[in-house]
Amino acid sequence: MRGLQLDRIRKSLNDLFGISFQTAYPCRFRRSLSFEYHDLYNELLQHILASPVLFIDETPVHLSNKKKAYVWVLATLDAAFFLYRPNREGDFLTELLRPFEGVLVSDFYAAYDALRCRQQKCLVHFVRDIDDDLLKNPLDVELKTIAQGFGTLLRTIIESVDRFGLKKRHLQKQKKTVNRFLSSVQARKLTSELATSYQQRLEKSGVKMFTFLEHDGVPWNNNYAEHAIKRFAKYRRVFDGLVTEDSLTEALILGSILNTCEFNNVNALKFLLSGKKSLDALVKSAKARGKLRATGVTGFQNEEVRPDPSEFPLRNQAKATRVSCTDPDWKDRCRDHLKSRQDIEIADFSADTDREWCGYQAARYGAKCTIRKQRRWARFTFAQGC
Numbered sequence: 001m002r003g004l005q006l007d008r009i010r011k012s013l014n015d016l017f018g019i020s021f022q023t024a025y026p027c028r029f030r031r032s033l034s035f036e037y038h039d040l041y042n043e044l045l046q047h048i049l050a051s052p053v054l055f056i057d058e059t060p061v062h063l064s065n066k067k068k069a070y071v072w073v074l075a076t077l078d079a080a081f082f083l084y085r086p087n088r089e090g091d092f093l094t095e096l097l098r099p100f101e102g103v104l105v106s107d108f109y110a111a112y113d114a115l116r117c118r119q120q121k122c123l124v125h126f127v128r129d130i131d132d133d134l135l136k137n138p139l140d141v142e143l144k145t146i147a148q149g150f151g152t153l154l155r156t157i158i159e160s161v162d163r164f165g166l167k168k169r170h171l172q173k174q175k176k177t178v179n180r181f182l183s184s185v186q187a188r189k190l191t192s193e194l195a196t197s198y199q200q201r202l203e204k205s206g207v208k209m210f211t212f213l214e215h216d217g218v219p220w221n222n223n224y225a226e227h228a229i230k231r232f233a234k235y236r237r238v239f240d241g242l243v244t245e246d247s248l249t250e251a252l253i254l255g256s257i258l259n260t261c262e263f264n265n266v267n268a269l270k271f272l273l274s275g276k277k278s279l280d281a282l283v284k285s286a287k288a289r290g291k292l293r294a295t296g297v298t299g300f301q302n303e304e305v306r307p308d309p310s311e312f313p314l315r316n317q318a319k320a321t322r323v324s325c326t327d328p329d330w331k332d333r334c335r336d337h338l339k340s341r342q343d344i345e346i347a348d349f350s351a352d353t354d355r356e357w358c359g360y361q362a363a364r365y366g367a368k369c370t371i372r373k374q375r376r377w378a379r380f381t382f383a384q385g386c
Contacts, residue, residue, distance in 0.1 A: 034250035041253045043279040044081050051076040052102040055225035062241040073228045080228045080259040082252035103218050120211040122222035142195035165354040171213040182206045217352040320345045338365040346378040
């Protein structure tokens, strides 16, 4: 019933099942549930702060008293943590992120610049901004020159990622090209006010825009945080202007847990019904679910098992081509099979370093990409009849 107001939920349950209760009961239940899972909520934060890569973003929300507040999200590949703040000031981040020793991926919001951790600025935001300004100012030759130079540089880097993945030993070869581009932009004497603003932006954040060249498995975009924010946006679409600080905080605690379950392919309702309230239990549930899917066994022995073939690893499907990441040319082989629209199973797969590469290939060739980090495999499938 995600996305429904409580009064509509009450009416629907009464119409469908004859269950009648006061609107205040779900509010009390949510408050009680958020209190029970508060320890897990804190565990998620500690888990995220211990990760090598952290994605961060923020979005506004309106309270019932007409005040504007903000929801911040910290995300990794397998967890999400939502946090309420009364304003957009980022001073609290210094203390919150003090234990973090990895790379922080963010947009260009100035509050992040004060943080001492290594940072990667989202290149998608930069490309989006410069494209919008070019559309509004098509005759600005100086801005167009900067955009063309940056586009050529980014295409070269993406070709490297496309071939080798997000691996430092290959990406660091692009550092000389990046330094030449940044130096050439700073050496220009510009007259365009807009082009000058981008020159200053590159001078301030240019180095942070290419931090991913020096690390394994660090993306150049902030997609994970933005995807988590979109999940909150669905909630905000209904409840914006109707929540209090307390009710929003309760919803964010539960939202953090539900989204983390989703990231790990864990059935959120079954996890809540299990009565388990620790991160270890959630991780074990994810591993157990992966094993059950691999064997086709369910938790009910008397139930007739009719598993969906799409839930099985591709080794059980005769038409799938098997590729191992231990082969030096495995990416070239994958591309050849994708061009001919063949289903592929990839063994010995590292989700941390090659997830972005798989996503790019899936979008490029119109395939569905499924990744199982714990089982170290990935697969590309095409819809039948396509």
